[in-house]
Each structure stands twice: as structure tokens, then as C-alpha cells.
Amino acid sequence: MRSRLRIAAAGAVVLASACASSTPTAPAAPTLRIGVDLPISGGEARAAVPALNGIRFFVQTHPTLDGYNVALVTADDASRGMPKPSLGAANVRSFLADPSVVAMIGPFDAGVARKEIPVANAAGLAMISPATSNPCLTRNLFMPAPLNPAHIEIDCKAAGLPSAADLRPAHINNFFRLTTTDELQGAAAADYLVKDLHLLRAAAISDHEAYGQGLADAFMSRLTALGGTVTGRLDLDPARPDAASYLQSMKDAGAQAIYYGGGTPGGGCHVRAQMKASFPANEATPFLGGDGIAQDPACVGAAGDNSAGIYGTVPIVDASTLASAAHTIHEFKGAFG
Known part of the structure; x- marks a missing residue:
């Protein structure tokens, strides 16, 4: 070797x-x-x-x-x-x-x-x-x-x-x-939903992949531990990402937000667009997910006019929040824009 x-x-x-x-x-x-x-x-x-x-x-x-x-x-x-x-x-x-x-x-x-x-x-x-x-x-x-x-x-x-x-x-x-690791993203999203958005009832959707299923499982477990309620769970078929009937049933069950475990190609952001038929639009009904959708222009495009109110976790420190990184960030932007 x-x-x-x-x-x-x-x-x-x-x-x-x-x-x-x-x-x-x-x-x-x-x-x-x-x-x-x-x-x-x-x-x-x-x-x-x-x-x-x-x-x-x-x-x-x-x-x-x-x-x-x-x-x-x-x-x-x-x-x-x-x-x-x-x-x-x-x-x-x-x-x-x-x-x-x-x-x-x-x-x-x-x-x-x-x-x-x-x-x-x-x-x-x-x-x-x-x-x-x-x-x-x-x-x-x-x-x-x-x-x-x-x-x-x-x-x-x-x-x-x-x-x-x-x-x-x-x-x-x-x-x-x-x-x-991924499971901490789901838990962090549940923390944000309860502690920052002050909501306790959410439905979960995953994209039929281990990544998305793990995120959704961790979100559900953490939300329950925080005293919240998971109103339902759907494992979405990416080939047919139609969740309209599920979304309506979750609205009837009192869901205040939707958590999506998966990436943009799995159809989750199309689900965000579909939510408008059942839930109050944009920030009135938060849509949370992991780094598979975070800051993704394709996700924003797929969500259409219901793109406001999307929240995504990223499993790494945000350097812009660190005072010690400010000089390096400034120099980097000067070099690469």
C-alpha cells in the first residue's frame, strides 16, 4: 500500500x-x-x-x-x-x-x-x-x-x-x-419550529430516499420530544410527487407547518406549490427542510408564488455569524465576488 x-x-x-x-x-x-x-x-x-x-x-x-x-x-x-x-x-x-x-x-x-x-x-x-x-x-x-x-x-x-x-x-x-450528520438537521428544524416560529403541530413528508427519510424521522422525534404533535407522515414517490390529498387531510388535522425531508429533485418544492390549495400561503404556513432545498433557486422556482416562508437547515457553521471570520470573508469577496 x-x-x-x-x-x-x-x-x-x-x-x-x-x-x-x-x-x-x-x-x-x-x-x-x-x-x-x-x-x-x-x-x-x-x-x-x-x-x-x-x-x-x-x-x-x-x-x-x-x-x-x-x-x-x-x-x-x-x-x-x-x-x-x-x-x-x-x-x-x-x-x-x-x-x-x-x-x-x-x-x-x-x-x-x-x-x-x-x-x-x-x-x-x-x-x-x-x-x-x-x-x-x-x-x-x-x-x-x-x-x-x-x-x-x-x-x-x-x-x-x-x-x-x-x-x-x-x-x-x-x-x-x-x-x-443529517439526523441533526431534522432535529434542528424542529427546534426552530417550536422555539422561533412558536408552532407545535406539523406534518412530515420524505422523498423515498434514506437521506430524506432520516431527516423526517429526526424531525418527528424531536418535535414530539418538545411537546409538539406530528399530524401525519407521507413517503412521497418522486416519480409522482402529488401530495394534494395528503395536504388537505393534514390541514383538516390541524397542521401548522410542513416538514420535507429530501432534495429539490425529489419533488418536495412542488409540494410547496401544492400547499397553496389547502393552507394559508407563504409565511402563514412554514415549509421546512434540509440542505437538499436550502437556498436552492430551483426549489424557489418550483414553489412558484408560494416560495416565501421556506426554511432550510445546513449542517455547517454559518461563517458570517463569526466575528473572527469577518476579515477573511471580506478578502474572499474581494477576490471572487
Whole structure:
């Protein structure tokens, strides 16, 4: 197994040959390369390109590290507008083919991560993801009992996902991330509904995927723990995202808000548009969800004239709220707009 934890070896200094001048020529600084694998084209580019620019900004402002030049090797893991796991794995193999690549940043998508982690793990290549939030990438437990409405643990296998142990053939950990895990998004949305919006009755919808189902389960469990009431649950078929009859029944049951676990492609934001036929429009009936819909122009477009009153969680610290980040944010905007 080639270890990528051997920076010193990768950075062996080659002395330049003596030139005609009597003044010796300083040796060229060795270069360390960092791979970057993100969906920089397609539907996720709106989030991935700013992340890439943030990486570029850091390298521009920190061009050397302990005497080494730092350079980026960038790869796109999107194909036909969507992240493609097999392409991500191929990108990792291309990083491994370059002995000067000592680590990688990425990916954005959990499905891509599940293909990339075993490849990188077997070679000892460190990975840091700025965005993936599926719990099974870093642990063997999908849903802890306190955040499951049934009050039992759900392991990754039961959720239909490989566990963290399954993804690490070398039995070492090489994968790190900046985000928290998905189930905490659902719980945070319930906290916001009760403590900030002062509402206690909500219906839940999920998109028939493990990501969305986990968010909805955690929302329901946390809302109940806070003294609220879940008026109903619908697992939506993305191929036929028609929830009109369900929405009317939830209005009749006294729901004050709708929580949607899933992404924009799963049809949830079309549900927001459908809500107008049964519920008071816009802010009068909040529509909450996770990072699959947060700040997504496609979600706003799908919601039509009922787009106001959409709230989305993102599983990472908002840097704009940190006084210590103000200077860096100002400089970044000056460089990248």
C-alpha cells in the first residue's frame, strides 16, 4: 500500500547544478499537490464552485507550507448535470497516480463518497469533505434511538447503506468532514419550529430516499420530544410527487407547518406549490427542510408564488455569524465576488 502520509519523501529537495555565476542558485522549492474532487458542473455547481473558490483563495493566500509550494489538482465528478460515483472513484485513482498528491478535498455527495472512500483508504490517501453529511460515512449507526420515532437504533445495514467499517478495507480512518450528520438537521428544524416560529403541530413528508427519510424521522422525534404533535407522515414517490390529498387531510388535522425531508429533485418544492390549495400561503404556513432545498433557486422556482416562508437547515457553521471570520470573508469577496 502506498502511504500518502509521507510528505517528507514527496518533498525531497533536488539541488540545482552550479551555474556559470559564482553565486549559487537557490534550489527550487518542492511542490505538494492537493486533489480537489467536486461537482463543479451541473446542478450542484452553485454550491461546489464557491467551495472550490474558497480552496483556491486559501492556497492563494498561503502559497507555501513549511517550505513547500502548494498546488491544486482539480477534477469534476459530475456527468450530465449530476454527481457520478464512478467518475469520482476514477478521479481518486488519477490523484493516486501522481506521487506528489498528498491528500484530497471532496467530495460533495454521499453517493460519490461511498465509491471514493474505499479506493482512497486502500492507498492511505487522506480525504476531507466540505459537505457530505450521511452518518454512515463515519459510523456504523444510521439513526440513534432518541432521534427515531420508534425509539430504537437503526444501523446502516438496516437502512440499506454500507457502514463506515465497510468503506475502509485498510481498517484505518482516512475520511474527515466539516459538516455534522443529517439526523441533526431534522432535529434542528424542529427546534426552530417550536422555539422561533412558536408552532407545535406539523406534518412530515420524505422523498423515498434514506437521506430524506432520516431527516423526517429526526424531525418527528424531536418535535414530539418538545411537546409538539406530528399530524401525519407521507413517503412521497418522486416519480409522482402529488401530495394534494395528503395536504388537505393534514390541514383538516390541524397542521401548522410542513416538514420535507429530501432534495429539490425529489419533488418536495412542488409540494410547496401544492400547499397553496389547502393552507394559508407563504409565511402563514412554514415549509421546512434540509440542505437538499436550502437556498436552492430551483426549489424557489418550483414553489412558484408560494416560495416565501421556506426554511432550510445546513449542517455547517454559518461563517458570517463569526466575528473572527469577518476579515477573511471580506478578502474572499474581494477576490471572487
